[in-house]
Amino acid sequence: MVATYDTKTDYKVIGNSPIRHDGVDKVTGRAIYGGDVKAPGLIWGDVLRSPHAHARIKSIDTSAAEAMDGVFAVLTHGDFPQTDDKTIDAGEGTVNLRRGQSNVMADKKVHYKGHVVAAVAAVDRNTAQVAAQAIKVEYEVLPAISDVDAAMAEGAPQILDGLVGDHLGESVENTNVARVFRHEFGNVDDAFANSDLVIERTVSMSMVHQGYIEPHNATAIWGQDDNLTVWSSTQGSFGVRSQVAGLLHHPESKIKVNYVEIGGGFGGKTVVYLAPIAALLSRKAGGRPVKLVMDRSSVFEATGPAPGGKIRMKIGVNKDGKIQAADTDLMLEAGGFPGSAVGAAAICVFACYNLPVSRITGYDVLVNKPKSAAYRAPGSPQASFAIETVIDEICDELGFDKIQFRLDNAAHEGTRRGDGVQFIRVGLEECLVAAKESDHWNSPLGDAPAGKKRGRGIASAYWMNGGGKSTCDLMLQDDGTVMLNEGSADIGGTRTSIAMQAAEVLGIPVEDFHPSIPDTESIGFTGVTGGSRTTYTTGLAAYNAAQKLVVELKSRVADLWETEASNVEFADGVFSANGDSIGIQELAGKLDPTGGPATATASVNLAEAGNAYGVQICDLEVDLETGKTDVVRYTAIQDVGKAVHPQYAEGQIQGGVVQGLGWALNEEYFITDDGAMANRSFLDYRMPTSLDMPMIDTIMVEVPNPLHPYGVRGIGEVPICPPLSAAAQAIKEAVGKPFYELPVKPGRILEAQND
Amino acid sequence: MTTNSPSKVHVTTTINGQQHELLVPPYMSLLDTLRELIGLTGTKEGCLDGNCGACTVSVDGRIVDSCLVLGAEVNGKNVNTVEGMATPEGLHPLQQAFLEEAALQCGICTPGFLVAAKGLLDNEPSPSEGRIRHWLAGNLCRCTGYDKIVRAVQKAID
Ligand code: FES
Ligand code: FES
Numbered sequence: 001m002v003a004t005y006d007t008k009t010d011y012k013v014i015g016n017s018p019i020r021h022d023g024v025d026k027v028t029g030r031a032i033y034g035g036d037v038k039a040p041g042l043i044w045g046d047v048l049r050s051p052h053a054h055a056r057i058k059s060i061d062t063s064a065a066e067a068m069d070g071v072f073a074v075l076t077h078g079d080f081p082q083t084d085d086k087t088i089d090a091g092e093g094t095v096n097l098r099r100g101q102s103n104v105m106a107d108k109k110v111h112y113k114g115h116v117v118a119a120v121a122a123v124d125r126n127t128a129q130v131a132a133q134a135i136k137v138e139y140e141v142l143p144a145i146s147d148v149d150a151a152m153a154e155g156a157p158q159i160l161d162g163l164v165g166d167h168l169g170e171s172v173e174n175t176n177v178a179r180v181f182r183h184e185f186g187n188v189d190d191a192f193a194n195s196d197l198v199i200e201r202t203v204s205m206s207m208v209h210q211g212y213i214e215p216h217n218a219t220a221i222w223g224q225d226d227n228l229t230v231w232s233s234t235q236g237s238f239g240v241r242s243q244v245a246g247l248l249h250h251p252e253s254k255i256k257v258n259y260v261e262i263g264g265g266f267g268g269k270t271v272v273y274l275a276p277i278a279a280l281l282s283r284k285a286g287g288r289p290v291k292l293v294m295d296r297s298s299v300f301e302a303t304g305p306a307p308g309g310k311i312r313m314k315i316g317v318n319k320d321g322k323i324q325a326a327d328t329d330l331m332l333e334a335g336g337f338p339g340s341a342v343g344a345a346a347i348c349v350f351a352c353y354n355l356p357v358s359r360i361t362g363y364d365v366l367v368n369k370p371k372s373a374a375y376r377a378p379g380s381p382q383a384s385f386a387i388e389t390v391i392d393e394i395c396d397e398l399g400f401d402k403i404q405f406r407l408d409n410a411a412h413e414g415t416r417r418g419d420g421v422q423f424i425r426v427g428l429e430e431c432l433v434a435a436k437e438s439d440h441w442n443s444p445l446g447d448a449p450a451g452k453k454r455g456r457g458i459a460s461a462y463w464m465n466g467g468g469k470s471t472c473d474l475m476l477q478d479d480g481t482v483m484l485n486e487g488s489a490d491i492g493g494t495r496t497s498i499a500m501q502a503a504e505v506l507g508i509p510v511e512d513f514h515p516s517i518p519d520t521e522s523i524g525f526t527g528v529t530g531g532s533r534t535t536y537t538t539g540l541a542a543y544n545a546a547q548k549l550v551v552e553l554k555s556r557v558a559d560l561w562e563t564e565a566s567n568v569e570f571a572d573g574v575f576s577a578n579g580d581s582i583g584i585q586e587l588a589g590k591l592d593p594t595g596g597p598a599t600a601t602a603s604v605n606l607a608e609a610g611n612a613y614g615v616q617i618c619d620l621e622v623d624l625e626t627g628k629t630d631v632v633r634y635t636a637i638q639d640v641g642k643a644v645h646p647q648y649a650e651g652q653i654q655g656g657v658v659q660g661l662g663w664a665l666n667e668e669y670f671i672t673d674d675g676a677m678a679n680r681s682f683l684d685y686r687m688p689t690s691l692d693m694p695m696i697d698t699i700m701v702e703v704p705n706p707l708h709p710y711g712v713r714g715i716g717e718v719p720i721c722p723p724l725s726a727a728a729q730a731i732k733e734a735v736g737k738p739f740y741e742l743p744v745k746p747g748r749i750l751e752a753q754n755d
Numbered sequence: 756m757t758t759n760s761p762s763k764v765h766v767t768t769t770i771n772g773q774q775h776e777l778l779v780p781p782y783m784s785l786l787d788t789l790r791e792l793i794g795l796t797g798t799k800e801g802c803l804d805g806n807c808g809a810c811t812v813s814v815d816g817r818i819v820d821s822c823l824v825l826g827a828e829v830n831g832k833n834v835n836t837v838e839g840m841a842t843p844e845g846l847h848p849l850q851q852a853f854l855e856e857a858a859l860q861c862g863i864c865t866p867g868f869l870v871a872a873k874g875l876l877d878n879e880p881s882p883s884e885g886r887i888r889h890w891l892a893g894n895l896c897r898c899t900g901y902d903k904i905v906r907a908v909q910k911a912i913d
Contacts, residue, residue: 017857019854019855020854022862023854023859024846024850024854026859026862026865027837027846027850027853027854027859027862027865027869028797028837028838028840028841028846028850029795029796029797029798029836029837029838029866030797030838031862032796033796033799033863035796035799035800036790036796038794125787126780126782210897211895211897212861212863212897213799213801213807213809213861213863213864213895213896213897214799214800214801214809214861214863215800215801215802261861261862261863262861263799263801263861263862263863263864264860264861264863264897264898265861266897293800295803296801296802296803296804296806296807491860491861491898492860492861492898493857493860647856647857647903648857648860650857651857651860651898651899651900651903652860654899654900654902654903655860655897655898655899655900656900657900658899658900658901659897659900681802681804681806682801682802682804682806682807682895683804683806687895687897688900688901689891689892689893689895689901690887690888690891690892690894690896690901690904690905691888691889691891691892693888693900693901693902695902695905695906696900696902
């Protein structure tokens with residue numbers, strides 16, 4: 001059952017931008033992040049990683065490490081308990097436990113360079129490092145498979161022993177393609193035959209990393225009573241708990257995950273890497289607390305980047321400007337184990353358009369690179385690049401206005417998405433209209449200085465957003481302030497955007513709330529901060545808890561005034577009945593005779609989330625001599641449903657845009673012939689700096705989400721998608737050549753000019 | 756290293772106005788000296804190779820990546836970290852501006868940006884947007900896209 005709401009429109013709290021409750025802690029250095037955790041008797045762990053991208057482990061000799069002074073424990077795959085071939089939910093994607101274990105620590109094979117092979121715990125960080133390097137491993141090196149073509153080639157060596165692929169329902173052995181699936185409506189071949197123009201292109205893109213500034217970390221204490229305590233930088237403490245429980249065959253009730261602040265995740269901190277290792281090391285070290293912090297090159301080489309891959313895209317259109325059909329093959333890199341974002345890519349790829357006929361075929365392809373993970377709207381940026389590249393060519397070819405063409409074909413309420421789901425009320429058309437009317441779109445591009453050329457690109461994109469499970473507790477204090485507990489990791493101010501929703505219901509200033517995020521023993525289950533779900537889903541839990549608290553307080557008021565609860569009205573923070581009235585904060589101090597403290601708890605599990613659309617306009621300048629690009633103006637238009645905290649909502653959009661521009665223009669995994677990532681540092685993996693970017697303008701369109709009482713939609717992910725194509729089309733306009741490969745780096749621009 | 760490690764270095768240094776006398780392992784970075792020996796964990800680790808700026812502190816008024824400086828090198832010097840910016844009277848104007856302009860999301864880069872920005876404003880009272888962007892280019896932020904960070908520094912100027 002999906003509840004729908006008539007959206008409220010007059011707000012007291014929602015729509016303001018108060019300072020976040022955790023703000024002072026974070027600007028004074030007092031906030032405790034995972035790396036800051038201390039415990040009495042703490043020792044350090046470190047790991048040994050594979051120098052090869054693909055190899056069989058012949059032997060591991062840990063004796064030298066074990067003999068070293070100051071070493072307390074050494075760990076190899078054999079120390080992990082046997083697990084089932086079972087799949088569990090990790091929040092943004094699933095984890096197969098047996099493969100998950102092999103990803104945390106290699107079993108018989110290493111599947112990518114940097115794959116963990118062994119671990120040690122020692123008296124300090126330096127000793128642990130030296131001891132880990134003293135472990136000797138013999139490998140039989142195998143050829144490294146670095147892209148989808150090589151992985152899918154006839155006779156390619158199989159990366160995952162025993163993998164049986166599911167290819168459109170058929171079991172296929174000896175393959176690197178874990179899954180092939182299809183969504184199909186109508187007959188695409190007939191529709192293409194009847195189209196006035198058909199354009200087919202194949203685009204490709206490299207693997208990219210989320211690039212969170214805080215590396216992964218974990219601290220664990222395995223008590224003598226088998227109670228396990230964990231601190232780890234994560235987008236969801238409960239996700240850590242369920243993965244550690246599954247991977248270590250340990251009861252969830254015996255695992256406590258403490259909340260620590262998280263220094264960025266973008267999807268990449270939904271998977272566990274170090275926590276199970278810290279736990280087992282602690283057990284072997286007699287219950288000493290063990291801490292691990294990943295080094296930056298390992299974050300690049302051995303965590304979960306976004307898949308690169310190849311996308312074939314074919315679109316048929318008529319001269320009247322209506323798309324007739326679209327067909328795509330999405331081949332995305334899963335990395336060393338199955339499970340890329342290709343499923344989500346398939347959902348998103350055609351979601352901006354109302355297509356009568358469509359076919360989507362997805363391929364989940366193993367390569368000798370780290371196991372990919374979620375990265376902000378996983379799969380959608382790649383898919384958006386593919387379709388928007390072809391749409392742009394269609395508009396150029398037939399002379400269509402790029403916004404009007406999109407409006408004429410836009411998805412709206414009732415449109416069938418490429419995977420068959422029908423849209424409820426969505427805001428793509430409103431975004432396109434806002435783009436059309438924007439100052440940016442109506443301003444000339446302006447002249448470039450000598451030796452440079454300018455271009456403008458526009459692109460749209462979609463993300464479905466997430467719902468799922470969340471919990472919120474409210475405890476009204478005697479002085480009228482409110483303690484609010486909720487389970488969502490706060491990566492960008494969500495303590496406040498969640499509290500604001502309870503504050504709106506209760507009519508209590510949000511400054512009088514104290515929101516906190518307790519450990520997994522002290523709050524009901526709450527999913528990861530991912531899928532753009534937190535302000536929407538945990539916010540709805542807060543809204544529901546506040547509504548429950550109002551019901552409770554009405555009966556308390558009735559008690560005090562010796563009347564029926566049904567006679568008590570509540571509006572704008574004031575209870576009234578029979579001419580009496582009392583403010584909620586004043587009432588808080590008078591509750592003792594009515595039964596004591598007033599609290600309320602709500603948990604939700606939301607099947608649907610509404611949807612997010614963004615349209616973005618990019619002006620950039622190309623230096624014809626060097627190929628260097630500079631973004632000179634950028635506008636991001638997005639349907640945000642209702643901006644709970646407009647300043648933080650805008651920040652999400654700006655941050656997403658800049659990540660997308662990095663993806664479009666610079667960022668890539670540069671893989672050598674032997675399968676190593678050559679650019680595994682922040683210096684060489686060139687993320688945008690403050691000097692590379694202009695101010696990012698935003699236009700927030702508010703088409704209320706019918707699934708939320710305040711119309712809230714998830715907003716965090718969709719803004720990363722349009723920049724890939726918007727920037728590429730701007731470069732195309734500047735230099736007069738199309739680009740089908742990401743990133744559109746200076747070298748590629750120069751090459752294209754010399755062609 | 757443990758038993759056979761070279762002997763520790765005796766260091767006397769002033770950190771946020773307070774004198775400390777320390778025995779620092781010769782290989783230990785200033786970053787780890789602050790975080791592990793003194794317990795000042797406001798200075799963050801992002802890369803340990805001088806490329807993210809999360810570990811930015813000032814040494815005798817100069818901005819440095821503390822992961823690239825040895826603890827042994829700050830003998831007799833003045834070190835200032837994010838923990839030293841606020842006073843009993845209140846937050847530093849940059850800290851206040853970062854809050855008001857929403858210049859942080861996850862906040863892991865924030866201590867480094869604050870110390871770096873203070874280093875700029877201490878020497879140049881009214882830098883242009885371009886100058887701010889150039890000065891802060893050694894500090895990576897992956898969350899904000901820099902727009903609101905630059906605006907916060909501009910606000911702190913006023
Ligand atoms: S940790 Fe020092 S620059 Fe990144
Ligand atoms: S706020 Fe997260 S890295 Fe800057």
